[in-house]
Structures are given as C-alpha cells and as structure tokens.
Amino acid sequence: MYKGASHKIWSVLMVSPFVILFLLFWALPLALGVWVSLHNWNISSGNLGFVSLDNYKSILTPGTLYYDLFMKGLKNTLYFVVISVPPLVLISLGLALIIDNLPRKLKPIYRTIFFISYSISVTAVSAIFLWLFNGNGGYFNNVLESIGVIREPINWLGEQPYAWLTILITTIWWTIGFNMMLFINALDEVDAALYEAADLDGAGAFSKFISVTWPQIRNVAFFIIIMTVIASFNLYGQTKLITGGGPEQSTNSLIMNIQTSVFGMNQLGIGSAMAIIMGLIMMVIIVLQYWLSYRNKE
Amino acid sequence: MKRSTRKSLPIIIVATIIAILFLLPLVWMVFTSFKTLSESMASSNILPSAWTMENYVSVFSSVSEAPIFRWLFNTALITAVGTFLVVMIDVLAAYSLARLNVPGKKVILGMVFAALAIPGIVTLFPAFYMFKEAGLLDTYVPLILPYTASTMGVFLMYNFLISFPKDLEEAAYIDGASQWQILYHVIFPTIKPVAMTLGVITFLGIYNDFLWPSLVTNSNDMKTITLGIATLIQGANFVNPAKMMASTVIATIPGIVVFLIANKYIVKSVTNTGIK
Numbered sequence: 001m002y003k004g005a006s007h008k009i010w011s012v013l014m015v016s017p018f019v020i021l022f023l024l025f026w027a028l029p030l031a032l033g034v035w036v037s038l039h040n041w042n043i044s045s046g047n048l049g050f051v052s053l054d055n056y057k058s059i060l061t062p063g064t065l066y067y068d069l070f071m072k073g074l075k076n077t078l079y080f081v082v083i084s085v086p087p088l089v090l091i092s093l094g095l096a097l098i099i100d101n102l103p104r105k106l107k108p109i110y111r112t113i114f115f116i117s118y119s120i121s122v123t124a125v126s127a128i129f130l131w132l133f134n135g136n137g138g139y140f141n142n143v144l145e146s147i148g149v150i151r152e153p154i155n156w157l158g159e160q161p162y163a164w165l166t167i168l169i170t171t172i173w174w175t176i177g178f179n180m181m182l183f184i185n186a187l188d189e190v191d192a193a194l195y196e197a198a199d200l201d202g203a204g205a206f207s208k209f210i211s212v213t214w215p216q217i218r219n220v221a222f223f224i225i226i227m228t229v230i231a232s233f234n235l236y237g238q239t240k241l242i243t244g245g246g247p248e249q250s251t252n253s254l255i256m257n258i259q260t261s262v263f264g265m266n267q268l269g270i271g272s273a274m275a276i277i278m279g280l281i282m283m284v285i286i287v288l289q290y291w292l293s294y295r296n297k298e
Numbered sequence: 299m300k301r302s303t304r305k306s307l308p309i310i311i312v313a314t315i316i317a318i319l320f321l322l323p324l325v326w327m328v329f330t331s332f333k334t335l336s337e338s339m340a341s342s343n344i345l346p347s348a349w350t351m352e353n354y355v356s357v358f359s360s361v362s363e364a365p366i367f368r369w370l371f372n373t374a375l376i377t378a379v380g381t382f383l384v385v386m387i388d389v390l391a392a393y394s395l396a397r398l399n400v401p402g403k404k405v406i407l408g409m410v411f412a413a414l415a416i417p418g419i420v421t422l423f424p425a426f427y428m429f430k431e432a433g434l435l436d437t438y439v440p441l442i443l444p445y446t447a448s449t450m451g452v453f454l455m456y457n458f459l460i461s462f463p464k465d466l467e468e469a470a471y472i473d474g475a476s477q478w479q480i481l482y483h484v485i486f487p488t489i490k491p492v493a494m495t496l497g498v499i500t501f502l503g504i505y506n507d508f509l510w511p512s513l514v515t516n517s518n519d520m521k522t523i524t525l526g527i528a529t530l531i532q533g534a535n536f537v538n539p540a541k542m543m544a545s546t547v548i549a550t551i552p553g554i555v556v557f558l559i560a561n562k563y564i565v566k567s568v569t570n571t572g573i574k
Contacts, residue, residue: 010477011398018391018452019406025447026413026421033424043427095316101309112561113317117324119557120550121506123527127546128323130531131330131539137339139326146342173323234419237508241531255419255509262423271423279420286415 033272041269043262055273066261070274073257074281076250081232084168088228089221092176096183097209111184115177122174122237129170130242133157163243163251170238175231179224186220187213222293226286233282254278327550331543338540353544364533366548368519369526372441373505373552376522380442381500385493388451393485395452396459397467407456410449426513440514441522445504451496458492459485494563501560505553523549 037055040048059066095114099107132139133156141153156162190213198208235253245252262271330338331353333346394400429440470480511525527549
C-alpha cells in the first residue's frame with residue numbers, strides 16, 4: 001500500500017518540520033560546539049583564531065586554571081552522584097513497596113502525595129529548602145533549638161558536611177517520586193500467581209522480595225539507576241541557588257563551573273571543550289552501566 | 299489476595315508518617331506565607347500565631363520590580379505553544395517514519411537515536427551563542443523553539459506505531475481516504491495516550507527548565523516563573539522568608555494544578571517511557 005508520487009510528497013512534508021528544527025536546534029549547535037572548542041573563541045569578541053586541541057590540552061593539564069575549574073567541578077559532581085544515587089534508588093524502591101502493600105483504595109492517595117513535589121520547579125524547591133535550612137532564622141534550626149537537640153544554630157548551608165546533606169535532602173524530596181512511580185509500575189507487572197506460590201512455600205517477606213520480586217523488576221531498576229546517574233550528573237539548580245557553590249566552592253557542580261568559564265571568563269571555546277568532555281564522561285559511564293547490567297543477565 | 303485492615307494497619311501508619319514528612323515543606327511554605335516577618339524567622343511553630351496578608355499585598359504591590367504575573371503569563375504562553383508544537387511535529391514525523399517509508403528514513407532514525415545518547419549540556423552553550431549572534435536573545439523564540447528539537451517524542455511514538463497493527467489505516471486507504479483523513483480519524487485517536495504522555499513530559503520539562511531560560515533572557519519582563527523565583531532568591535527577597543514564600547506559593551500553584559489534573563496521564567507517562 002501507500003504508493004505513488006503524491007504519497008511520497010506527503011511523507012516528506014510531514015517529517016520535514018521535525019528534521020528542519022532538529023538540524024537547526026540540535027545538529028547545528030552540536031557541530032558549532034565542536035568547531036568552537038577548537039578555537040580561541042570569546043563570547044564578546046567572537047572567533048580569535050584556530051587553536052587545534054589546545055583548549056582540551058589546557059583543561060587536561062594539571063596546574064592550569066581551567067584544569068582546576070574542570071576537575072574541581074567534576075570531583076564535586078562525582079561526589080554528589082556517589083552520595084545521591086543509592087538513596088534516590090533505594091528509598092524510592094522502599095516507597096514503591098510500601099505503596100504496593102497498601103490497601104487498594106489508599107494507593108492513589110499516597111502515590112500522589114509522594115509524587116507531588118516532582119511538579120514543583122527546582123527554583124521553588126530551592127526557595128523552600130533555603131529557608132527551611134537557613135542557618136540564621138531557618139525553620140529547621142528553630143525546631144531543633146526549641147526541642148533542645150541543639151544549643152547553637154547549625155550552619156546548614158555554609159559548612160560541610162551539612163551543605164551536601166541539605167542538597168541531598170532537597171534532591172531526594174524533589175525527585176524521588178519519579179523513581180518511585182517507575183518502581184510502582186514495575187511492581188504492578190509482577191505476576192500475582194508467583195507471590196501465591198511463594199506464600200504456599202511459606203516464604204517470608206524478605207525471601208519473597210529476593211526470589212520473586214527482584215528478578216522481575218531488575219531491568220527497571222537498572223534503567224532507574226542509569227536515569228538517576230544522569231540526573232545527578234546534571235546537578236545545577238539546587239547548588240546554584242541553595243548553597244551558591246559554597247562553602248569554599250565545595251558544592252560547585254561541573255555545569256556551574258562550565259558556565260563560569262563561558263560567562264565569568266568569557267571563554268566559549270574552553271567552555272565548549274569542557275561540555276564535550278563532560279558529555280563523553282557521561283556517555284562512558286552510561287555505556288559501562290549498560291555493559292554491567294547486560295553482563296549480569298548472561 | 300485480600301488483606302484485612304488489621305493486617306494493613308502497620309503499613310498504613312508508616313505510609314502516613316512518610317506522607318506527613320513529604321507534605322511538611324509544602325505546608326510550611328503555605329503557612330509561612332501568612333506569617334509576619336519576625337515570626338517567620340524566629341518561630342518553631344508551623345502555624346502562624348497571627349495571620350497576615352501583608353506578604354501577598356507586598357508581592358502584588360512590588361510587581362514593577364518583580365512582575366510575577368508577567369512571569370506566569372510568559373510561562374503559560376511558552377509551555378502551551380511549546381508543548382503543542384512538540385506534540386504535533388513529533389506525531390507527524392513519527393507517522394511519516396513508521397508508516398510512509400519516507401526517503402532518508404534510516405538516516406533520520408539514526409539521528410534520532412544518536413541524539414538520545416548525547417547529553418544536552420554539549421549543545422547548550424553553542425545554542426545560546428547562535429541565538430545571541432542572531433540577535434534573538436530576550437525574545438520568545440529561544441524560549442520555545444529549541445524544545446522542538448527533542449527527539450524523545452519521535453522515539454516514543456515511532457516505537458508505539460511500529461508495534462501497532464496497521465489494518466485500520468489500510469482499510470481506510472482502500473476506501474479512498476486521503477492522507478489527512480487517515481491522520482485525523484485513525485492515527486490521532488490511536489496515538490492519543492502516547493501523545494498525552496509526551497505532552498505532560500514536555501510541559502513539565504519546559505515549565506521546570508531553569509538554566510536555558512537564564513541564558514537567553516536578560517530583561518525582567520521576559521522571564522519565566524521558574525527563572526523569576528531564582529531572581530527573587532538571589533535578590534532582595536532573600537532576606538524575607540515570609541514574602542519569599544508568598545511568591546513561591548503563587549509560583550507553585552500552576553504546576554500543582556496541572557499536576558493534579560494530569561495525574562492520570564502522568565501515571566501512564568511514566569509507564570509509557572518505553573521500559574518494561
């Protein structure tokens with residue numbers, strides 16, 4: 001079916017808006033980014049000449065300004081990935097299991113409550129947690145002082161490890177509902193007959209989870225881990241607004257530092273090279289995770 | 299398998315405690331917006347001792363410096379136009395790719411998959427530079443059009459269509475239906491759940507975006523509500539939690555309303571993201 005010249009014209013007409021917009025706003029910026037990264041390129045004065053791979057070299061040579069900026073951002077971001085991915089995955093799985101075991105009528109209510117913070121923008125979330133955790137007049141300190149847990153206010157935003165803890169709690173509250181929804185949907189797919197069989201065998205809750213539930217949801221779990229790693233790698237809004245990168249730049253994320261090199265230092269060439277290296281690192285980590293989960297399946 | 303209420307009681311209690319913890323920041327936000335400045339900074343009570351509207355009055359009267367309703371309008375415009383464009387463009391493209399054997403199909407699909415694998419940060423700053431050189435900063439153009447380059451929608455709907463039988467379309471074609479009639483009467487109803495899903499994901503994506511709008515807007519009047527709240531955090535409002543929360547309440551309501559209305563589709567959308 002579907003033959004003839006008019007049919008071909010239709011097919012081209014229908015696909016072309018997407019293709020044109022994709023080329024214009026994705027392929028062209030990508031190509032421009034690679035091109036700019038090979039030049040000494042300023043935001044204000046434009047192209048100042050071809051430098052080959054010098055931008056990449058100076059980012060990857062210890063001791064240079066850009067090396068410090070990139071590596072510090074990378075280190076902070078990787079630290080956040082390491083501390084945030086386990087709770088974001090495990091707590092969301094726990095919440096999904098709780099929802100799964102609730103009486104049917106109550107499920108939608110609790111599911112909505114646990115998921116609602118996902119509809120709030122990162123800036124509003126930051127405004128709320130900035131004042132919940134503020135060292136001076138923040139609500140959390142007021143409560144802790146009034147019940148006698150602390151005497152002096154804790155400087156949540158200006159001291160480590162409290163600053164990372166604040167960013168972590170904020171991120172968990174904001175995004176955990178999404179992972180939970182993915183787990184809930186995966187748990188819904190698990191065959192109820194398998195549970196009944198396990199019940200007949202007298203299996204406890206934990207052994208039921210290990211032997212029945214986990215094999216059925218592990219693919220989704222791997223997907224969630226990968227999605228969460230990507231999201232944590234893109235850390236920006238929370239640290240930009242809540243801690244401002246502090247204390248002593250310890251929560252400056254990689255994206256924040258790339259932004260600094262582009263706008264603060266006016267180096268679009270360096271910034272583009274940093275973004276490309278960051279993209280490559282993320283792709284390597286993702287491929288590695290796919291490979292690990294695939295290998296485990298064999 | 300039915301559980302008795304008595305057996306479910308412990309898990310209901312646990313779930314309720316967690317639910318209270320989850321709602322606490324939102325409840326605190328709402329109540330704080332009705333507190334006086336001194337109480338908002340000193341009190342450990344969640345409820346205001348004396349309710350006041352002064353924070354909202356102050357937000358409404360300072361719209362010349364912080365045009366919060368203009369930001370809400372911008373956000374409504376950008377999310378509505380952006381979401382509509384993305385869904386329409388992606389439905390047409392996915393239909394053409396999945397059903398019409400369009401010339402260059404393999405190349406286009408290759409680009410779609412490649413784009414999914416490459417992190418967005420790589421194109422962000424060059425895209426900003428393009429708009430800067432084109433003199434389009436601080437207009438609606440960069441706040442809407444770049445979202446249409448996302449390939450996720452084409453990917454979702456292409457996958458949906460190729461796994462969906464084409465009997466209906468063939469029957470309609472044999473009956474002499476035109477391409478538009480097939481699209482309108484067969485494809486649109488078929489693809490609607492996935493299109494709604496894509497719409498919800500796209501809406502939340504545009505609504506929540508912070509970094510991109512902060513790059514391409516300069517003037518206060520062109521900000522989105524998400525960006526506007528960031529401006530308030532970094533500006534004078536920072537010293538006044540009560541007024542800050544009044545602004546945040548206003549900024550948060552549209553998202554929560556859309557969320558509650560679209561709840562059904564969001565639940566589906568998460569399932570539909572193509573993983574099983």
